[in-house]
Every structure is written in C-alpha cells, then in structure tokens.
Amino acid sequence: MNWKQLFPQFEPGLIEIIEKEAVQRSFNAGDIIMRTGQYIKSTALVLEGRVKIYRENQDGGEFLMYYLGPGQACAVSMICALQSHTSEIMAVAEEDSEVLMIPVQLMDDMMNKYKTWYQFVIQTYRGRFDELLSVVDNIAFRNMDERLEFYLKRYTEKAGKKTIDISHQQIADDLNSSREVISRLLKKMEQRNLVKLHRNMIELL
Amino acid sequence: MNWKQLFPQFEPGLIEIIEKEAVQRSFNAGDIIMRTGQYIKSTALVLEGRVKIYRENQDGGEFLMYYLGPGQACAVSMICALQSHTSEIMAVAEEDSEVLMIPVQLMDDMMNKYKTWYQFVIQTYRGRFDELLSVVDNIAFRNMDERLEFYLKRYTEKAGKKTIDISHQQIADDLNSSREVISRLLKKMEQRNLVKLHRNMIELL
DNA sequence: TTACTGCTGTGATTTCTGTCACATTGTGAG
DNA sequence: CTCACAATGTGACAGAAATCACAGCAGTAA
Known part of the structure; x- marks a missing residue:
C-alpha cells in the first residue's frame, strides 16, 4: 500500500523522513494497538482499516470515543508522545489495519521543520477534540x-x-x-x- | 497586573509581540466571554480570576466542562482560531477576571517563531484534552x-x-x-x- | 413589622436504565 | 441430524434520577 496518496499535502523532505524512520505495522481485527497505561513510543497514523479508540475504567467498563480511518491519526498518541506520557486510552483494530508508527523522538523536529506536518497535527487535534465534544454532548444530554x-x-x-x-x-x-x-x-x-x-x-x- | 510573571518561560521576542498586539480585557463575574456559535477572533489567555467553560444544547441544557485559571488558555479558542471556525462552547467569567486576547492572525506566526509559545499551545491541548477525558469518565461511569x-x-x-x-x-x-x-x-x-x-x-x- | 422573593428540604410518583431469569432461535461442528 | 453454544427476545423487578407539589426559612426592601 502506498501511503503517500493519503497525504498528498506532505512536502518531499517530510515524506523522506517518514519513509526512512517510520515503521509500518499490520494488525488483525481485534488486535490491541495501544493499551491503557502503556508507555507511548510512537505516534500512530492509520493507513488502512479502522481503529477504535475507547476509554476503559477499572471495573471493566468500556466506553467508545471514536474511530480512526485511513489518513487519520490518534491525537492522544501525539499529545502523549510530545510529552512522553503514558496512554490513557485503548486503541484496537476493528478491521485488519495498516498503521504507520512514527517514533516519538522525531515529532518535535518534524513539527518545527515541516509546515504540512504541523498543520496535520493541528487539524488532528481539532478533529479529535470536536469528536470528544460530541461524545460529551451525547452522554450528557441524550x-x-x-x-x-x-x-x-x-x-x-x-x-x-x-x-x-x-x-x-x-x-x-x-x-x-x-x-x-x-x-x-x-x-x-x-x-x-x-x-x-x-x-x-x-x-x- | 503584570502578566509576564505568569509566563516566565516566554522569550523576549514573544513577550514583545504580545505586548504590542494583544489586548487585555476585564470581565465582571457573570460576563460572557465567548458564546456558542460566535466567530472567534482571538485566543483567550486568562491572567486573573476564573473562567468557566461549558457546553450548551438547544433545549437550554448546560454542562460544565472545566475551569480556566490564571496562566491557562482556552484550547477551543486556539483550535478555532487556527482554523477560523466558530466556537462550540460557552466561556463565562465566574469571578471578576482579566483576560489577554491575542488576535488570531498572530497565532500562526507565533507558533512558527517562538518555541516557548508552541510548547505552551501543545501543553494547553494536552491539559484540556485530559480534562475532557476525565469529564467523559465521570458521566460515562459514575x-x-x-x-x-x-x-x-x-x-x-x-x-x-x-x-x-x-x-x-x-x-x-x-x-x-x-x-x-x-x-x-x-x-x-x-x-x-x-x-x-x-x-x-x-x-x- | 410585613410582604416578597429566592433558597432549601422532603414526600410522592414516574421514567429510564440496569439486572436477573429464562425461553427461543440461528449456526456451525461433529 | 443432533448437539452445543452464542445471539436474541422478553417479562419481572430494582435502583437512580427527573419531575411535581408544597412547606419552611433566610434575607431584603418598604
């Protein structure tokens, strides 16, 4: 799968770095990609399939937040990555999925050097924040x-x-x-x- | 009130820009700072007092998300500002408050030029996202x-x-x-x- | 003081949701 | 086909929370 067509806006230098440093991983439906409490070593970019992001509490309760599709990234993994925190959510492949894992250490540099990456990150924040808002709306009012x-x-x-x-x-x-x-x-x-x-x-x- | 002591990490150039371009506004307890659906022209930075951020739905229901105190910024206004969207939340002064309003147009430039600003924005995102997560936890599980x-x-x-x-x-x-x-x-x-x-x-x- | 208004306490009732118990049905393995 | 099992249907009941109704109480203005 050629991931570049999913991100046509990325500039050449950025693409080069990603190609050189990022690792593409395959997950089968049901595989856990990220687990609550786990230390985050990379930012996940979904290329193919569908990934479910949900919250888990101690008594085994679950709560779906949103899905990630091709071209979308996990805001939580970005935020955690940038600050080396542990994950507070679960990420599970809902279908067989391809995910690009970008090492944490690169994030800072990429943010500074590549405007398209910076824009992508900002856009991701906004997207997830909005989805979280509509989730709050639903459980609070409906x-x-x-x-x-x-x-x-x-x-x-x-x-x-x-x-x-x-x-x-x-x-x-x-x-x-x-x-x-x-x-x-x-x-x-x-x-x-x-x-x-x-x-x-x-x-x- | 000297706002600079709240942000000791900001570098000189950044402080200079803010001093030159930002406007400090005073709000009385109860004043509406930002309203659902309103077009966002600036990013709000709380200097003094306490600001309540909440969601409103069409039937008049309200739902508190979090408070902002001195030194904190509204992530929603940053996100919206960067993409010129309208607000999806209400912001109201809970106490008499001082708020620094930074014009939208400066954001992009500041993000690129000043590392401490960029870090502040990222930190704000993470903080609000985390708070939103704990809000979701509460209404979903408690x-x-x-x-x-x-x-x-x-x-x-x-x-x-x-x-x-x-x-x-x-x-x-x-x-x-x-x-x-x-x-x-x-x-x-x-x-x-x-x-x-x-x-x-x-x-x- | 009196009258008024807004805040608080409390019972009765209803609605929504969760839980338990158990019946029924569809599907695949053998 | 038959058995086993997972998925679904449904009634009965319990508990949390919303709603209605109203009483008492504190502060305020006249």
Whole structure:
C-alpha cells in the first residue's frame, strides 16, 4: 500500500523522513494497538482499516470515543508522545489495519521543520477534540435511544456501508450499557422502520 | 497586573509581540466571554480570576466542562482560531477576571517563531484534552453522587478555598441535573460528615 | 413589622436504565 | 441430524434520577 496518496499535502523532505524512520505495522481485527497505561513510543497514523479508540475504567467498563480511518491519526498518541506520557486510552483494530508508527523522538523536529506536518497535527487535534465534544454532548444530554441512533449512524458513516456487523452485546459494551437494553431499543427502532435486524447484523434503512 | 510573571518561560521576542498586539480585557463575574456559535477572533489567555467553560444544547441544557485559571488558555479558542471556525462552547467569567486576547492572525506566526509559545499551545491541548477525558469518565461511569463529589473537589481546588459559594440550583445546572437531586445528595453527604451546608454556601470538610 | 422573593428540604410518583431469569432461535461442528 | 453454544427476545423487578407539589426559612426592601 502506498501511503503517500493519503497525504498528498506532505512536502518531499517530510515524506523522506517518514519513509526512512517510520515503521509500518499490520494488525488483525481485534488486535490491541495501544493499551491503557502503556508507555507511548510512537505516534500512530492509520493507513488502512479502522481503529477504535475507547476509554476503559477499572471495573471493566468500556466506553467508545471514536474511530480512526485511513489518513487519520490518534491525537492522544501525539499529545502523549510530545510529552512522553503514558496512554490513557485503548486503541484496537476493528478491521485488519495498516498503521504507520512514527517514533516519538522525531515529532518535535518534524513539527518545527515541516509546515504540512504541523498543520496535520493541528487539524488532528481539532478533529479529535470536536469528536470528544460530541461524545460529551451525547452522554450528557441524550437518552440511550438517541445515543444508539447516533452510534449506528456514526458506525455506518465510518464503515462506509449500511450494515452493522456486530452483536447487540458489543454495542452495549461500546455504549457502556447492557445487552437487554440495546436489544429492546433496537426492536423499537425496527418497529419504527429505522432498521432491520438480523443475526450479528443490523441494516440501517 | 503584570502578566509576564505568569509566563516566565516566554522569550523576549514573544513577550514583545504580545505586548504590542494583544489586548487585555476585564470581565465582571457573570460576563460572557465567548458564546456558542460566535466567530472567534482571538485566543483567550486568562491572567486573573476564573473562567468557566461549558457546553450548551438547544433545549437550554448546560454542562460544565472545566475551569480556566490564571496562566491557562482556552484550547477551543486556539483550535478555532487556527482554523477560523466558530466556537462550540460557552466561556463565562465566574469571578471578576482579566483576560489577554491575542488576535488570531498572530497565532500562526507565533507558533512558527517562538518555541516557548508552541510548547505552551501543545501543553494547553494536552491539559484540556485530559480534562475532557476525565469529564467523559465521570458521566460515562459514575453516578450522580460521585460526580457531585468530584465537582465539589474540583471547585475547591480551582478556587483555592474550602467553601463553595453557589446555590444548589447552579450546581444542578453545571451537572445537567435537577436541584432536588443535588439537595438530597448534599444532605446525605452532610450526614456522612463530608460537608456542612449553609445558605448559598457549602463547606467542604 | 410585613410582604416578597429566592433558597432549601422532603414526600410522592414516574421514567429510564440496569439486572436477573429464562425461553427461543440461528449456526456451525461433529 | 443432533448437539452445543452464542445471539436474541422478553417479562419481572430494582435502583437512580427527573419531575411535581408544597412547606419552611433566610434575607431584603418598604
């Protein structure tokens, strides 16, 4: 896979550095890319596939924050990288994914030397911050039914298809809810002709 | 007020630019500094007082995100400024406050020229992102009683004193809850000897 | 003082969500 | 086909929080 077409704006010198120093890694669906508490040694740039970023608490609760698709980077890994902190989130490959790992030590230099990199980082911050804001909005102001609709819509947008191939249990985990609640709400949505339910698959209408 | 002592790390050239181009503004407690949907023309740097950053939704619901104290900047205004977007949050002075307004146009240049400014911006991003993460944690994983305790603790930390001079109604607004719920939970906390309740004031023990 | 207003306390009721229990159904391994 | 198991459907119940209703209380202005 030629990653350069994902970042046409990057200038030659920057591309050269990345080619020389960054490592491309493959992850299978389900693989953990970054774990809560782990020390961050590189910034992750998604080239292919889909990566799920979520928060985990001590009692085993999970909470989905957002997805990263091709051309997107993990703001947390950038922030941590720049300050050598440990991760506060989990990153897991939702599909088989290709990720470019850029060593921490390069970040500072790249930020200073390459305007396009600097712009990319700023843009990444803004993007993730905005997504986090809409997550806050949802859990602060919305009930589970609306949050579920938002979840499904976001999923189809990110995955680029109208079907959601996951179980009710997984959705419940992502929303930090319970399977029964999700099943019931989905049934109601089916009665309103918003979705069609199948086994391990939900069709958005 | 001499703002320079708040930012001892800033290099001379940077200080000079800020002195020349930035405008210092005073706000009274309760004044709105930035409003949802407003176009952002400058980055806000708090010199004195306390500024409350919160989210508002269309039905009049509010939700406190965090406070800014002396030496802190609004990450949202930086992000928006750098990309000329409109604000997605509300900023209100909680106490009488002094705020340094740095025009948007200078940001790019300052980021490139002054390493200490660049570091300050990065540090601001990380700080706000972290706070937003802990906000998400709280509403996603905690019940109202724990959220209330967190709220009171954070308030006293930010205000630098053990008393909270606001009404139950205001707390309810900040937590997007209702006055009765907060009153009841506070009563329970009083029975556990965690607080002492007064009119318009709560004493943290 | 009296009257008014805003803050606080508290019970009753309802809604939403989480939890438990168990039935049913789809699917793949053998 | 049959068995095992995972996914889903559903009723009953519990608990947290929102809402409604109203009473008491503190401070303030006249």
